[in-house]
Amino acid sequence: MPYRYLDEIATADVAFEATGKDLEEVFASAAEATTHVMIEEPERLERKQKVEVRLSNEEADMLLFNFLGELVYYKDAKKLLLRVDEIRITEGDSGYSLEATLSGEELDPKKHPLGADVKAVTLHMFKLERTEEGWKATAILDI
Numbered sequence: 001m002p003y004r005y006l007d008e009i010a011t012a013d014v015a016f017e018a019t020g021k022d023l024e025e026v027f028a029s030a031a032e033a034t035t036h037v038m039i040e041e042p043e044r045l046e047r048k049q050k051v052e053v054r055l056s057n058e059e060a061d062m063l064l065f066n067f068l069g070e071l072v073y074y075k076d077a078k079k080l081l082l083r084v085d086e087i088r089i090t091e092g093d094s095g096y097s098l099e100a101t102l103s104g105e106e107l108d109p110k111k112h113p114l115g116a117d118v119k120a121v122t123l124h125m126f127k128l129e130r131t132e133e134g135w136k137a138t139a140i141l142d143i
Helices: 023-038 060-078
Strands: 003-005 014-020 049-057 080-092 095-106 120-130 135-142
Touching: 003 023, 014 023, 023 060, 023 080, 023 095, 023 135, 049 060, 049 080, 060 080, 060 095, 060 120, 060 135
Parallel strands: none
Antiparallel strands: 003 014, 014 135, 049 095, 080 095, 120 135
16 A cells, blocks of 8 residues: 655645555555554554444545544544554445444554644645546645
């Protein structure tokens, strides 16, 4: 799940670009990039707690925006850091639907070296687009 940070776009915030061969992969890559901003080593998260997320939106880009917002919500409201286990996105007459299983554990600064405190995903320059290789998302996180 590739992603890279875009230092030249935002100096006071964190910008990243995530890619994937399909919507599921680009959403998972964007989620990983977001979590990696919050803690330095997301791979150290133990999958102790599971969370089911169901979202829908008429537009795929706003579905991604809302999905990343869920990660920020769980971190702030529940002190829970999450990674994607499974994700399924379907397109229907009324837009896109997402069903995801996330898992992780409570934030423990002794165990999880902290990164930046992500306050929100911003709409500034937010983009999800189809490419020749699949999909690409660009996002800026307010820290």
